[in-house]
Amino acid sequence: MNPFEEKLRNALRRKAPSEGFAEKVLARTRGLPQPGEKTWRQFGAFLALPVLRWAAATVAVCLLIVAGLVHHQRQERLRREGEMARTQVRQALRIASVKLNVARRRVQEIGRETPPSRL
C-alpha cells in the first residue's frame, strides 16, 4: 500500500458522530424557513401594514354604508308602494260603495214610487 492509498483509507474511515450531533442538526433545521413559509410570512407582513389596515377598515365601512343605503331605499320604495296601494284601495272602495248605494237608492226610490198593486 503506497502512502496515497494509506491517506485515502484514513480519510474515508467510518467515524462515529460526536455526542449530540443529531440534536444539534435538528435544532439548526428548526430555525430554517420551511418551503412556502416565506411567502406567507411576507403576505402577513404586508397585511400588517398600517395603511392596509386603514384601507381595509375604510372598505368595510363603505360596504356597510352601501348595504344600509340599499336596504333603506328598498324599505322606502316598499313604503311608497304600500301607501300608494292603500290610497288606491280607499279610492276603489269609495267608488264601489258609492255606486252600490246609488243603485240601491234608485231601486228603493222606484219601489216607493210604484203602487203596491203593480209590484
Added chain:
Amino acid sequence: MNVTQGKIHINAALILAGAMLLGAFNPPAFAQNPKLDIKNLEPLAKKASEVVDVNLDGTLLKLASKFMTDEDDKEGLEIIKNLKGIYVKNFEFDKPGEYSQADVEAIHEQLQRPLWSRIVSAQSKKEGETTEVYLMTPSDGGTILGMAIIDAEPRELTIVNIVGPIDIEKLSSLEGKMGIPRLGKLEPAKKPEGQHETQK
C-alpha cells in the same frame, strides 16, 4: 290561384268554421272568470277629462293592508281581507257621447250566466243613467266569487270589478266613512236573494 294557395284558403276556412262552432256551443272562456277583461276601455282615457284607474291584485292588496293602520281604515281592511283583486275604471267626460254602447257591451258579454247574475239594475231613462250590479257565485250557491258594478251615465262611465268573497253589506255600509260621502238616508239593505230589476 294555384293549388297551394287553394289548400291554404280551404284550411283557413276550416279553422274559422271550427272556431265559430266552438264559440257557438261553448260560453266564452272568460265568462267564468271573476276577473273581467276591461282593457277595451283603456282608449277612453284619452277622451276623458278625469280618469281613475285602480288595478290591485292580491299581492298589492296584501301590501296595502299592511299600511291600513288608521282607525279609519279598519272597516276597509275587513272588506279587503280575503279579496284577490280590485279593479276600477272611472271616466268622467266633458260632454256626453264620448263612449259607445259597444264599450259597455264588451263588459256585459263577460257577465254571463250561469255563474254571473245581475242582482240590481236601475235605469233612469230621464237622466240616461244605468247602474247594474252583478254577482258571481258558484253553482252550489256558496261564497261570492266576485262582483261587478257598471254605472253608465251620459258623462261618466264606471266599471268596478271585485275579485274574491266580497261582503256587500260591509261595502255598502262604508258610506260616511273613509272619506266616502253620505248620499242620504238609506234603509238597511237586505242580503241579495235574487234578481231585482227595476226600471225608471
